[in-house]
Amino acid sequence: MAEKQTSAGKDDYHHGNLRVELLRVARDMLEAEGINALKLRAITREAGVSAMAATPHFGNLRGLLTALATQGFEELACTLREGNGRSVKDAGLAYVLFAVRNPGLFTLMFRGDAINRHDAAFTHAAQQSFGLLGQLLAQTEPPKTHKSDVGGEVGQAALWAKVHGLAVLAIDGLLAPLVVQSGFADHQEAFLAQALDAMVGPV
Amino acid sequence: MAEKQTSAGKDDYHHGNLRVELLRVARDMLEAEGINALKLRAITREAGVSAMAATPHFGNLRGLLTALATQGFEELACTLREGNGRSVKDAGLAYVLFAVRNPGLFTLMFRGDAINRHDAAFTHAAQQSFGLLGQLLAQTEPPKTHKSDVGGEVGQAALWAKVHGLAVLAIDGLLAPLVVQSGFADHQEAFLAQALDAMVGPV
DNA sequence: CACCAATCTTTACATTGTAAATTATTCTTG
DNA sequence: CAAGAATAATTTACAATGTAAAGATTGGTG
Numbered sequence: 312m313a314e315k316q317t318s319a320g321k322d323d324y325h326h327g328n329l330r331v332e333l334l335r336v337a338r339d340m341l342e343a344e345g346i347n348a349l350k351l352r353a354i355t356r357e358a359g360v361s362a363m364a365a366t367p368h369f370g371n372l373r374g375l376l377t378a379l380a381t382q383g384f385e386e387l388a389c390t391l392r393e394g395n396g397r398s399v400k401d402a403g404l405a406y407v408l409f410a411v412r413n414p415g416l417f418t419l420m421f422r423g424d425a426i427n428r429h430d431a432a433f434t435h436a437a438q439q440s441f442g443l444l445g446q447l448l449a450q451t452e453p454p455k456t457h458k459s460d461v462g463g464e465v466g467q468a469a470l471w472a473k474v475h476g477l478a479v480l481a482i483d484g485l486l487a488p489l490v491v492q493s494g495f496a497d498h499q500e501a502f503l504a505q506a507l508d509a510m511v512g513p514v
Numbered sequence: 515m516a517e518k519q520t521s522a523g524k525d526d527y528h529h530g531n532l533r534v535e536l537l538r539v540a541r542d543m544l545e546a547e548g549i550n551a552l553k554l555r556a557i558t559r560e561a562g563v564s565a566m567a568a569t570p571h572f573g574n575l576r577g578l579l580t581a582l583a584t585q586g587f588e589e590l591a592c593t594l595r596e597g598n599g600r601s602v603k604d605a606g607l608a609y610v611l612f613a614v615r616n617p618g619l620f621t622l623m624f625r626g627d628a629i630n631r632h633d634a635a636f637t638h639a640a641q642q643s644f645g646l647l648g649q650l651l652a653q654t655e656p657p658k659t660h661k662s663d664v665g666g667e668v669g670q671a672a673l674w675a676k677v678h679g680l681a682v683l684a685i686d687g688l689l690a691p692l693v694v695q696s697g698f699a700d701h702q703e704a705f706l707a708q709a710l711d712a713m714v715g716p717v
Numbered sequence: 718c719a720c721c722a723a724t725c726t727t728t729a730c731a732t733t734g735t736a737a738a739t740t741a742t743t744c745t746t747g
Numbered sequence: 748c749a750a751g752a753a754t755a756a757t758t759t760a761c762a763a764t765g766t767a768a769a770g771a772t773t774g775g776t777g
Contacts, residue, residue, distance in 0.1 A: 329755085347627050351734060361757050363735075368755090372734065423686055424550050441688075464696035465705065468680070468689055469712040476679020477671070483626055485644075486671055493667035502668065509672040528724060528773055554765060564726050566766075571724090575765065719777085726771070733764075740757070747750085 330368040330378075333358055337379055341415035346422070349376060376419060377426040377433050383416040384436035391443050399511050400504075402447035403474040407503050410478035418482060444471065473510045477503060529563070533571040533581075536561055540582055544618035549625070552579060579622060580629040580636050586619040587639035594646050602714050603707075605650035606677040610706050613681035621685060647674065676713045680706060 336358045340348050351372040352362050369375040387409050394405045410417040419425065420437075427433065448470040449463060480486050481503060495502040529535065539561045543551050554575040555565045572578040590612050597608040613620040622628065623640075630636065651673040652666060683689050684706060698705040 345627055350732085352732080362733095363758085364756055366735080366756090421682075421686060424548055464692040465708045466712055468683070468692050468705070469676075469709045472679035472683055472709065473672075473676050473713065474679070475683055476675035476677070478679075479624075479682055480671070480675055480678055483624060489667040489671045502671070505668045506672045506675065509669055510676065532724085553763085555763075565764090566727085567725055569725090569766080721776085722774090724771100724773075726769105728767105728769080730767085731765095734762095736759105736761085738757105738759080740755100742753105742755070744753070745751085747748105 329358070329360065329364060333365055333368065333375065334379055334382060337375060338382075338416065341379070341419065342413065346415055346418055346425075349419075351375070373425070373427050374430075377430045379416070380420045380422075380426045381430070381433045381436045383413065383420045384433070384440045386413075386416075387420075388436070388440045388443055391440065391447060399448055399450070399470070400507050402444065403470075403507050403511055404504055406444060406474045407478045407481065407507065408500060411481050411499065411503070414482040417478065444474075448474075470511065474507070477506055477510075529567075532561070532563065532567060536568055536571065536578065537582055537585060540578060541585075541619065544582070544622065545616065549618055549621055549628075552622075554578070576628070576630050577633075580633045582619070583623045583625075583629050584633070584636045584639045586616065586623045587636070587643045589616075589619075590623075591639070591643045591646055594643065594650060602651055602653070602673070603710050605647065606673075606710050606714055607707055609647060609677045610681045610684065610710065611703060614684050614702065614706070617685040620681065647677075651677075673714065677710070680709055680713075 333354060337349060337354045340354065340357065349372075351365060354375070355362050355364055358364075365372075365375055369378055387406070390405050390409045391402060394401045428437075445467050449467055477486075481499065486499070486502070490496075490499050490502045493502060495505075536557060540552060540557050543557065543560065552575075554568060557578070558565050558567055561567075568575075568578055572581055590609070593608050593612045594605060597604045631640075648670050652670060680689075684702065689702070689705070693699075693702050693705045696705060698708075
């Protein structure tokens, strides 16, 4: 019973890096077919393994999605770090651009009912991204919040809400009518940058 | 074969208002158990009818959820109309408060992969809410957007993004740490009002 | 009353997630 | 190198879901 199929052939068992392969396949399907195409059977089928092959690596579907979302937050942190010492608008724009360029992943990262928010790795990655974002956003802006906002939490929430709202609305396609109506045609990213300008820096 | 159970008893067939009853049950389950408790079989079971009883009224599960989301947008429009001729902050606050007081419903209203956005009634209700919100937000604010924003679409997107982002983050529980850290304790709504103040009116 | 359309039920089936048991492979240790 | 243990993957089985199809029940209209 030597060979099984004409497939890769290396070794069916102990695939070696099935974990990263499953994450890769899942991510491709996520961006290609949307978030509710992320069925465990579909992912494993696409990867050429049996349905239960994911169990040793992720436990269950929720575990796999959590790992994928974790990866997303790690990449987001990287992206935020790249546009580093620059202005608030750059940090905000990096956030929004990451979202609209990875819409499925970004959606998954914030879909609390599909992942396990108490997972250690996830919590770590998310906290890191959030802390980094807050730090970048606050570096230029202690805006005119109410005097009771001693710690700056209100201002930080306001800044985060601005960029996050823009990201979510853009991903959901709800800004498309405004974009075309404003003459930006198919340059959504330019429109988003303009909207950010209108939001974060009216000092 | 007169009676069936000790239930309402009126008539098992031709329930009369099964449509509104199913929507009521679904909404209760939505807010009580979260959005992924909205299974067709669970809803019909809770309503005391067979699994396929929803078909004549909604077609399928997506149709039911779409009707529920439509109802949500109608209520949102009502809420926006109530706090009418007042300031932008009031309109924005009405939007955010509706969200945090109906978190499941609000989430469903914007979950494009669970509903049918091309449904006529849904489109009508959503457009009505969006138009009303834009009108309320724009009535006080032609803010210092770029000179190229002739139609005001950029400013409108910015304002919508602010309130929507605040709503989404609050519903997802992501603002909770900031709320407690800022000393607002369990008065999240006061925190949200403060954040809105910091966002929409820094003229 | 007879008929029809609408409403609801029953049955059946494909699909999903995953628990349990099994098999195959690799690693460890003598 | 030869077991034995540990890991990885498969197979099988089962409960739950959405819904298509066909049958049963009711109300309204001729």
